[in-house]
Structures are given as structure tokens and as C-alpha cells.
Amino acid sequence: MALTVHRPGAGDFASLRAEFELPESFPSEVLAEAESVAGDPADDGAREDATGLPLVTVDPPGAKDLDQAVCIERRPLGGFRVHYAIADLAAFVPPGGLIDLEARRRGQTLYLPDGNVSLHPPELSEGAASLLPGMVRPSVLWTIDTDSDGEPVSVHVRRALVRSTERFDYDTVAAALAVGEAHPSIAALPALGRLRRELAVRRGAVELQLPEQEIGAGPDGGWVLTRRPRHDVEAWNAEVSLLTGMVAASIMLDAGIGVLRTLPQADDDTVNWLRRSATALGIDWPTDATVAELLAGLDPANPASLALYAGTTRLLRGAGYTSFDGTEPEFATHAGLASPYAHVTAPIRRLVDRFAAEICLAVTHDRPVPTWVRAALAELPELMNASDNRAARVERACLDQVEAWILAEHIGRTFDAVVLRAEETKAEVFLENPPVLGKCTGTGFPDSGRISVRLTAVDVTKRKVSFERA
Incomplete structure (x- = not known):
């Protein structure tokens, strides 16, 4: 069966955009401010010159809003050194300015098949702030040393100028790794990624390998709906981001100020229900095995595994954001990761990361957290929760729409x-x-x-x- 939409009129997402009241563009005054700051990012004179680091970016094909660039080295006595440069949006967004206010209204970038609804104006998100190859860019540069097991042992975070040397996507990295020709900056990514995945299972992190749908443009102007493959490279790359987010959460918890991504632990009744489901599905669950260990050993191609993955989503309900300032947060752990965690690695695409990064920079350099950051902590959870909800609804609506277009004639x-x-x-x-x-x-x-x-x-x-x- 052809997966491309051929029917006349199919492919128009305008009604969906109107239904969710998605902005078609940025107000002219926001664009004017973006143009002004793009050529003159804020600089307090303390930015390190790290342009000599051979950083590379690894993103989905065609991405222009490049938040992260990485270089992984093996340490002489064992373990890894991870250099992770994150786009420094705070250098381009005046606190309380027009871009800042518009970003708070949007919360995050929304991805639709016919074009993104960006968090920041393209002048910044795809230009001056993006870590495009060959361009010198302001960044928040994290250097994290791990031991031979992949556990972090030290961290250094500071503002720096960086220059990405190459732009890769998951397919090109996988192909290069398969023939032993990976770029030196990511040659160690599989080793570190596997270690971090093993640590995640031991911690009790829950990973669901449910089928993922992806909408792409067809050659005739229609839309193609495919099953998105799960890339090992994508998972390993995500582990670098998760490592950084966990380190950031630790910094904020130690300092008594921050904003975390949180998820409450599932209660015993829900876990017992999942055990009964596994039994009904014919899946052997040893009494001494955790949920994470069980899921890690399942074959994603087995229909029973898919059914158990679907049921496990009940353990992952209630995700949100927790901010705190001077008081211990009510709960600080993301149960899905089995660790405290904070968003700091995608500030081009997500509002909260800019604020969390400023907290980490301030406390690690014994400086006061900026007043504009402290003032925003109370409202950030509500802004991000609303944004996450909208993003999930828009994504599901897009998939539902393309499914309906494809199946209408069948x-x-x-x-x-x-x-x-x-x-x-x-x-x-x-x-x-x-x-x-x-x-x-x-x-x-x-x-x-x-x-x-x-x-x-x-x-x-x-x-x-x-x-x-x-």
C-alpha cells in the first residue's frame, strides 16, 4: 500500500494551526530586536576562547537550530572527558525584552510537517545563536570528566566562544562507525553511550521502545507516514545530554536553587498491576528484577513486548517541573530516569533551559543568581507544563491528520x-x-x-x- 497522500487538497495544516492558535510568524518588533542583538551578543568579557576544540554537532537530518556540539576524549587513566557546548541564548535575549516575553508565551519550538513554530526568531534560532559549522558562536561550555564506569567525577561550566567543525546526522555517524571511520571527536561516543545505558538500567531508568511514527514530505508534494527507526547513535547522543542534565540538577540541588524536570515514582499498586500484565502476556519477570532490568531484556520486535511497553506508560504519568529557591523541593527525582534531572541542553528550542543554565553558571562561579532568573522561577513550571501539553497535542493532531488523509480512500x-x-x-x-x-x-x-x-x-x-x- 502506498504511504503517500495523493488526494487533492491533502497536505494543508492551516486548519490545525488555527485550531491550536499557533502564531504564523513573529511580531515585527520582536524580529527587529532579534536583528539588533544578532550582531551584538552580550559579553561580560569573561568568555573563554575554546574555538580550538574540535566540536561537532549530531542532529536529525536537515536541522538548522543546532543547540549542542560535542567532543569526547578518553582520559589517560581511564574514563572520558566530555566537552559539551550549548548555544548561549542568554547572550541574545535581553531579560524582560520583546524576545524574552514572546519566548515565555511560546514555551518551546513546535514541529509540524509543513514548518516549525519556533521558540525564537529564525535570525537567532537558525542563524546567530545556532552552532553552525565553521561559525564562531557564544556558548555555555560544559566539561565533564567521568570515571571508567561512566559516572561523573568533576564538572566545569563556563561561557566560551566555540566553533563547530562538522555537522553530522544520525545516519552519517552510524555509517561512519560501521566502517571504523568515525570523526575523532565522536569515536568514543558508542563506548560512553553504552556505559551510560548500563548505568541507567542499574539506576532503574525506564526506557520504552514503542513504535514511533514519523511524517515526511513525499516526492509528489504529499506526505509519507513511516515507522521511525530507533538509532543507537541517537540513543548514545541522548545519553550525553542526559549526563549533562543530571550534573546540572546536582549543582542546583547543592545550591538550593533551581528548576528540575520531575516525575513522581509509581506506586506499588501500579507496579503490581504491571507484573500481572507481564504474566498475562507470557513474559517471565523474575522476582528480583526491576522494571528497568525487565524492559532492557525484552525484544522490541515481539508483540508481547510492545504490549508491555504500552502498559508501562502508566508508570510514567505526572511529569512536570519543580522550581525551588532556598527551600528543599518536595520531590526532586525524575522516576523515568531514576535520577534528579534538569533541562539545560536545548535553549534554542525550550524556554526553561536558558534559566537553568544561568543558575549553574552563577553558583559554580560563586556569583549571585541573576535577579531576572530568580524572578522567573515561580512561573516557569506553569509555562513549561502548558507548553509541553500543547506540543503533545499538536504532534498527535498532525499524526492523526495524516493517518486520516492516507486511509480515507481505503x-x-x-x-x-x-x-x-x-x-x-x-x-x-x-x-x-x-x-x-x-x-x-x-x-x-x-x-x-x-x-x-x-x-x-x-x-x-x-x-x-x-x-x-x-
Whole structure:
């Protein structure tokens, strides 16, 4: 079955943008301020010259808003030294200015198939602040030393000028690693990434390998819906960001001021429910194995594994942000990571990172936290929670819309599907081709496994598709 939308009129996300009241552009006065600061970033004269570091960026193909650049070295006596340069948005965003106020309204960059709704004006996000190759850029530069197990033993964070030497994407890095020709700055990424993944499992971090859907542009102007592959390179790269966020959280907790990304621990009843689900799915769960250890040993290609991953999402509800200043936070851990954690590595795309980075810079250099940062701490959790909710709804709406466009001409057709969640008369299923997530009615659903489903209805306007068990 072709996955590209061919129907006339399909491909217009204007109604979706209007429904979610997404801004079409930036106000002219915000663009004017961005143009003004782009050529004259703030500099207190204490910025280190680190342009000699052979940093590289690793991002999805085509990305222009480059937040991070990395260089990983092996330490002579064992372990790793991670140089991680993060775009310094505070150098371009005057506190209380027009860009700042607009960013607070937006919260984060939203990604839609026909174009992004950026957190910052393109003059900054894709230009002056982005760590583009060959360009000297202001950054917040983290240098983290680890021991031979991958655990951090020291950290140094400061403002610096950096110059990325290369721009890579996950495919090119994977291809280079496969033939032993990785760039020297990321040749050690697999070793460090694997160590950090092992530590994550031992900590109790929960990783779900559920199918991911991705919308791409078709060659004829339509849209293609595919199942997004899980790249080892992407996971290893994410571990560098997570390492930095965990170190940042530790800095803030020690200082008694900060803003953390938090998730409460699942209660015993929920974990016991998951154990019963594993038994029903025929998955052996040793009594001495943690959730993290169990999930790490599952085969993602097994339908029973997918069903258990779907059920495990119940353990990851209630994520939010916790800010604190002078008082100990009510809870400080992200249960999904089994560690305190803070967002500091994506300030181009996410509002809170700019503020968290300023706190880490101040306290590690024995300086007062800037007044404008302290003043924002109370409102940042609410701003980010609202933004995260909007981003999730927009992403799901885009997927639902493309699913409806693709399936509109195939009512009555039968598809192969995997059962993710099952009840007496309905189930959540994932079609294998095209990769569609949907609701299915019927009876006698298995707890997991592959079934056939029939497409019974499509409402393109409401972005809804309906299936019944075939």
C-alpha cells in the first residue's frame, strides 16, 4: 500500500494551526530586536576562547537550530572527558525584552510537517545563536570528566566562544562507525553511550521502545507516514545530554536553587498491576528484577513486548517541573530516569533551559543568581507544563491528520495490526503498514499478538479513523 497522500487538497495544516492558535510568524518588533542583538551578543568579557576544540554537532537530518556540539576524549587513566557546548541564548535575549516575553508565551519550538513554530526568531534560532559549522558562536561550555564506569567525577561550566567543525546526522555517524571511520571527536561516543545505558538500567531508568511514527514530505508534494527507526547513535547522543542534565540538577540541588524536570515514582499498586500484565502476556519477570532490568531484556520486535511497553506508560504519568529557591523541593527525582534531572541542553528550542543554565553558571562561579532568573522561577513550571501539553497535542493532531488523509480512500480494507492494549470490546492497535495507531472494536481480543483489523470509517475533518476486528 502506498504511504503517500495523493488526494487533492491533502497536505494543508492551516486548519490545525488555527485550531491550536499557533502564531504564523513573529511580531515585527520582536524580529527587529532579534536583528539588533544578532550582531551584538552580550559579553561580560569573561568568555573563554575554546574555538580550538574540535566540536561537532549530531542532529536529525536537515536541522538548522543546532543547540549542542560535542567532543569526547578518553582520559589517560581511564574514563572520558566530555566537552559539551550549548548555544548561549542568554547572550541574545535581553531579560524582560520583546524576545524574552514572546519566548515565555511560546514555551518551546513546535514541529509540524509543513514548518516549525519556533521558540525564537529564525535570525537567532537558525542563524546567530545556532552552532553552525565553521561559525564562531557564544556558548555555555560544559566539561565533564567521568570515571571508567561512566559516572561523573568533576564538572566545569563556563561561557566560551566555540566553533563547530562538522555537522553530522544520525545516519552519517552510524555509517561512519560501521566502517571504523568515525570523526575523532565522536569515536568514543558508542563506548560512553553504552556505559551510560548500563548505568541507567542499574539506576532503574525506564526506557520504552514503542513504535514511533514519523511524517515526511513525499516526492509528489504529499506526505509519507513511516515507522521511525530507533538509532543507537541517537540513543548514545541522548545519553550525553542526559549526563549533562543530571550534573546540572546536582549543582542546583547543592545550591538550593533551581528548576528540575520531575516525575513522581509509581506506586506499588501500579507496579503490581504491571507484573500481572507481564504474566498475562507470557513474559517471565523474575522476582528480583526491576522494571528497568525487565524492559532492557525484552525484544522490541515481539508483540508481547510492545504490549508491555504500552502498559508501562502508566508508570510514567505526572511529569512536570519543580522550581525551588532556598527551600528543599518536595520531590526532586525524575522516576523515568531514576535520577534528579534538569533541562539545560536545548535553549534554542525550550524556554526553561536558558534559566537553568544561568543558575549553574552563577553558583559554580560563586556569583549571585541573576535577579531576572530568580524572578522567573515561580512561573516557569506553569509555562513549561502548558507548553509541553500543547506540543503533545499538536504532534498527535498532525499524526492523526495524516493517518486520516492516507486511509480515507481505503474504507473496508483489512490490515495487519499489533495489539498494544486490550479490553473486552475494544483495543488499541498499531498497524504495521501504514504505521497507524488506532482504536479497534470487537470481542475476544488477545492480550498481545498480531490480528487483522478492518477500516470502518474515516473522518478527515475530525482526524479520526475507526477499525473493527476482522
